[in-house]
Structure formats: C-alpha cells, structure tokens
Amino acid sequence: MxxxxxxxxxxxxxxxxxxxxxxxxxxxxxxxxxxxxxxxxxxxxxxxxxxxxxxxxxxxxxxxxxxxxxxxxxxxxxxxxxxxxxxxxxxxxxxxxxxxxxxxxxxxxxxxxxxxxxxxxxxxxxxxxxxxxxxxxxxxxxxxxxxxxxxxxxxxxxxxxxxxTGAGQMAKMCNQIAIAGLVQGLSESLAFAQKAGLDPEKLVEVISQGAAGSWQMVNRHKTMAAGEFNHGFAVDWMRKDLGICLDAADELQVPLPVTALIDQFYKEVQIMGGGRWDTSSLIARLTR
Structure with missing residues (x-):
C-alpha cells in the first residue's frame, strides 16, 4: 500500500x-x-x-x-x-x-x-x-x-x-478521434431509422450483433432516441479534446477530415445550448 x-x-x-x-x-x-x-x-x-x-x-x-x-x-x-x-x-x-x-x-x-x-x-x-x-x-x-x-x-x-513521455496523450487522441466518428455514424443511423419508421430498439438488437456493433451503440442508443443527454462526457470537454487532436494532427501533418467536420458539428450543438450535454447529443442536430 x-x-x-x-x-x-x-x-x-x-x-x-x-x-x-x-x-x-x-x-x-x-x-x-x-x-x-x-x-x-x-x-x-x-x-x-x-x-x-x-x-x-x-x-x-x-x-x-x-x-x-x-x-x-x-x-x-x-x-x-x-x-x-x-x-x-x-x-x-x-x-x-x-x-x-x-x-x-x-x-x-x-x-x-x-x-x-x-x-x-x-x-x-x-x-x-x-x-x-x-x-x-x-x-x-x-x-x-x-x-x-x-x-x-x-x-x-x-x-x-x-x-x-506524451505517448499516453497521443493514445487518448486516437481514442477521441475514433469515438467522434462512431457517435456521428450512430446518430445518423438512428435518425434515419426514425424517419423510416423503424423501431430503434429492434433495430439495435439486430445490428449490434453484427459488424456495426459498438460500445456506443449498446450503451447510448436508448437515451439518444429519447433525446436524453445527461449520461457522461460533456460536449464542451469533447471540443477541448478534439482541438488537441487537430493541433497535433497539424504538427504531424496527418489529415483528419472527419474529425474536423465532427468538431464543427459539436460546435453546432454548443450553439443549440448543449455544451453540457453528453457527446451522444450529436443526434440532436439531425432530429430537431
């Protein structure tokens, strides 16, 4: 001890x-x-x-x-x-x-x-x-x-x-880059399902067992469909992290086009008043 x-x-x-x-x-x-x-x-x-x-x-x-x-x-x-x-x-x-x-x-x-x-x-x-x-x-x-x-x-x-030194922070940037893309993809999938008249619960039960499955899908689909965004890491903090990612990408000369786009989507959520909503709130842009 x-x-x-x-x-x-x-x-x-x-x-x-x-x-x-x-x-x-x-x-x-x-x-x-x-x-x-x-x-x-x-x-x-x-x-x-x-x-x-x-x-x-x-x-x-x-x-x-x-x-x-x-x-x-x-x-x-x-x-x-x-x-x-x-x-x-x-x-x-x-x-x-x-x-x-x-x-x-x-x-x-x-x-x-x-x-x-x-x-x-x-x-x-x-x-x-x-x-x-x-x-x-x-x-x-x-x-x-x-x-x-x-x-x-x-x-x-x-x-x-x-x-x-710094390798831990670089790994965390990789984590945030991956999450950003996953949440946007899940948001678009659920918004599409709602417009198509599909039951989100049945949909996720099926597709989560295949190649589309992810932690975000299993743990956030219900609250995303319900428009509830008080379940974790805030948009304000995610934008801080994505800013770090994009700065590092510029230094390394690595293109991150999807990450840069989703950072702007999170900016839209902030403008909507969702800075303290959790990161799954990307769906709010698509269903408002």
Missing amino acids: AKVTFLGLGVMGYPMAGHLKAAGHDVTVYNRTTAKAKKWAEQHGGNWAATPREAAEGADFVMACVGNDDDLRSVCLGPDGALAGMTKGAIFVDHTTVSAAVTRELAEAAQAAGLGYVDAPVSGGQAGAENGQLSVMCGGDAAEYDRADPVIDAYAKICRRMGG
Whole structure:
C-alpha cells in the first residue's frame, strides 16, 4: 500500500480517489472547491488539504485529474503547486487529457526536481470511473510506469504503457478521434431509422450483433432516441479534446477530415445550448 495524493474531485476524480482508498492506500485529496474535498474525506475516511503542495507532501504518488492545460499547470507549478511539495523519487501521474506540449513541459519540470512523471489519460467516462473500469493509456519511463501501475489498478480495467513521455496523450487522441466518428455514424443511423419508421430498439438488437456493433451503440442508443443527454462526457470537454487532436494532427501533418467536420458539428450543438450535454447529443442536430 502507498501514500497517495489525488488532485481534482470532479465526476471522474471523486470516484477514482475513492477506489484508491477502498484498495487500502493512504489517500489525501485536494480540490479547488474545498467543500468537495471535505465531503470526500468524510465519506471515505481519508484526508484533505488546502493546497496541492500540502496535499502532495510525503506522498509516494500524486494523481491528478483536472480540466485542461491551465488547470494542470495551476496544481503542479508555483510555490503552492504539487511539484514543490513532493519528495524526490515520488511519481506524478496525470490522468487529465491535455496537450502533448504541457505534458512535455511538466515532465521536464518534474525531472528537474528529481521526480517521476507518467502521463496517463483515461477512457470510460463517469460510469467507468465509478465502477473502477477505466482504460488507462500511459507514457513515460518504463520503470516509473511499473511502479505506478499497481496503484492505477485500483480503478483500471486495463492499463498499458504506450511509449515515452506524451505517448499516453497521443493514445487518448486516437481514442477521441475514433469515438467522434462512431457517435456521428450512430446518430445518423438512428435518425434515419426514425424517419423510416423503424423501431430503434429492434433495430439495435439486430445490428449490434453484427459488424456495426459498438460500445456506443449498446450503451447510448436508448437515451439518444429519447433525446436524453445527461449520461457522461460533456460536449464542451469533447471540443477541448478534439482541438488537441487537430493541433497535433497539424504538427504531424496527418489529415483528419472527419474529425474536423465532427468538431464543427459539436460546435453546432454548443450553439443549440448543449455544451453540457453528453457527446451522444450529436443526434440532436439531425432530429430537431
């Protein structure tokens, strides 16, 4: 068992930190909204701290799951940042989906301070976090990954090292690119079925057993057909991620025409007032 700090108690981080405590680790949490950190500590019997630095002091591992590049910098850097409080040899594990640029920046800062750094974005959404069934894609030094892997296991269905620093973030971009295309395809299929007078439930029962089947189809078709979009990862966050994908694609000179188009479709959903709807809300463009 390890002494672990968790920074960020949103819809993902709150249950992830809970799984760490349930696994027997000594867990201290930090959240920008102190009331949520206190609530977590009362619920799970762990500790909370007022700053990232205070939370990170003495920890073997510091996990983070925050919003974006700037949020991650804010909990890592500066006199109250986690890196300032960590002991040499400790490892920072970042579960946030961020740019490869900030990953390189913070990994270099950690290395200069004698710390390890593993970029480890996750997939599986709120349900995956709550059930401890996340897919975790990691980048970083192999020995540091090997040390962190048993701790990450508390909330992972699968965890793999994809390569050196930044490789985890690149793998997460691949994940988001694939999801965007799947959700758009499913949206068009269900919208077409409705116009054709087909029963969506019967349709999905048949086609999900063939080559068209996907997690999105099995888990989202009912709520999509009902126009219910409060079941996970928000459109605002998906656009943030797709922006990272498209920036990286420009740098790598890889064309992503479908991803770029679907990013604009999500922009339409935002204009419709659906920024906090989940990503399956692409169908709303087709059925309004």
